[in-house]
Amino acid sequence: MREIIERVGSAQRPAVEDLARLIGLEKPEEIAELRESANRIKAQTVGRVVYFRGLIEFSNVCARNCHYCGIRLGNRKVRRYTMPVEEIVEVARWAHLQQYGSIVLQSGERRSRQFVRFVEDLLGRINAATNGGLGVTLSLGEQAPETYRRWFQAGAHRYLLRIETSNPALFRALHPPSVTFEARKRCLGLLREQGYQVGTGVMIGLPGQTLEDLARDILFFKELDVDMIGMGPYIAHEATPLAAAENAFPESRRLEMALNMIAATRLAMPDINIAAATALQALTPTGRELGVLAGANVVMPNLTPVKYRQDYLLYPGKPCLDEDAEKCRHCLRGRIERLGEEVGFGRRGDSRHFVGRTAGKAGRE
Numbered sequence: 417m418r419e420i421i422e423r424v425g426s427a428q429r430p431a432v433e434d435l436a437r438l439i440g441l442e443k444p445e446e447i448a449e450l451r452e453s454a455n456r457i458k459a460q461t462v463g464r465v466v467y468f469r470g471l472i473e474f475s476n477v478c479a480r481n482c483h484y485c486g487i488r489l490g491n492r493k494v495r496r497y498t499m500p501v502e503e504i505v506e507v508a509r510w511a512h513l514q515q516y517g518s519i520v521l522q523s524g525e526r527r528s529r530q531f532v533r534f535v536e537d538l539l540g541r542i543n544a545a546t547n548g549g550l551g552v553t554l555s556l557g558e559q560a561p562e563t564y565r566r567w568f569q570a571g572a573h574r575y576l577l578r579i580e581t582s583n584p585a586l587f588r589a590l591h592p593p594s595v596t597f598e599a600r601k602r603c604l605g606l607l608r609e610q611g612y613q614v615g616t617g618v619m620i621g622l623p624g625q626t627l628e629d630l631a632r633d634i635l636f637f638k639e640l641d642v643d644m645i646g647m648g649p650y651i652a653h654e655a656t657p658l659a660a661a662e663n664a665f666p667e668s669r670r671l672e673m674a675l676n677m678i679a680a681t682r683l684a685m686p687d688i689n690i691a692a693a694t695a696l697q698a699l700t701p702t703g704r705e706l707g708v709l710a711g712a713n714v715v716m717p718n719l720t721p722v723k724y725r726q727d728y729l730l731y732p733g734k735p736c737l738d739e740d741a742e743k744c745r746h747c748l749r750g751r752i753e754r755l756g757e758e759v760g761f762g763r764r765g766d767s768r769h770f771v772g773r774t775a776g777k778a779g780r781e
């Protein structure tokens with residue numbers, strides 16, 4: 417164990433077998449050793465500080481039909497909403513007042529000119545309402561180069577776009593033909609060129625996925641040299657085609673694998689930001705704390721107004737569906753501090769990795 421952990425931590429390109437071994441660990445004492453090592457590396461590189469990213473799921477209107485997602489176009493049972501721009505700005509202002517360093521704006525995927533303009537205008541208003549003091553991450557899917565450029569200029573500086581899986585065949589099985597692995601990868605390159613802090617991630621425990629696939633996902637993150645990772649367990653949503661697929665991993669195992677995956681990623685990429693995704697908490701009430709203890713340094717408190725939350729179910733079992741942002745804030749702060757970690761209030765908490773790789777370049781930031 418010790419040797420594997422050390423090899424993964426020091427190799428330029430860790431071996432697939434080593435990574436797969438760590439991700440698949442099942443013995444409690446081995447799991448503890450892995451996660452403790454990862455948490456130690458985190459403390460040494462990015463510190464024992466957890467940053468809050470207030471998540472605003474501002475619209476569930478979506479033009480795509482991903483086989484796993486509860487708000488896919490084909491799910492006619494979903495009541496579709498888009499929050500009015502003033503309401504979104506109000507939530508962002510609240511986050512700023514609470515000293516959250518950043519927000520994440522997430523929605524279904526749309527590419528119409530109207531949508532592009534809506535987001536651009538929204539970014540300008542959020543900036544004005546918070547004196548540019550709030551970090552803004554976008555999670556709005558695949559877009560044209562020009563759109564990424566406009567949103568960056570309007571004030572967004574981080575972008576999350578999950579690759580979902582780095583196995584192209586599995587990617588094809590999870591998406592309709594209009595959604596391609598190549599396009600997804602191209603978008604990740606465009607975002608980097610544009611100057612965003614780039615985040616990606618995968619779902620863990622998908623039907624047809626293997627431990628080797630997950631090991632290669634980490635190598636993919638490393639090759640792409642990403643700044644941030646957000647990943648969590650796959651959770652079947654009954655109104656999606658993928659729910660019928662057989663899965664080799666029961667949910668409890670997926671949770672375990674997701675935590676091991678966070679730890680292995682921290683070992684392989686010590687200075688990036690890693691989020692303890694909300695999906696962890698959907699499988700167990702303390703999921704996000706476990707994520708932090710396994711090496712994550714970002715959590716995303718949900719700031720979506722309660723009246724919309726029932727309609728933004730990418731997967732079932734999402735926590736706090738009836739708890740407003742104020743309650744979440746107090747409960748989450750306590751949870752993090754009880755772990756002996758500090759909450760990075762008032763700081764943006766940019767990815768160390770990004771700061772390092774762009775240092776010396778004519779300066780933004």
Ligand code: SAH
Binds near residue numbers: 577653730
């Ligand atoms: N439409 C945007 C953002 C919303 S989806 C986009 O596609 O980027 C955000 C993430 O939720 C997806 O990337 C996917 O990894 C995750 N997700 C969707 N359905 C899920 C499910 N059933 N279980 C776990 N995660 C899921």
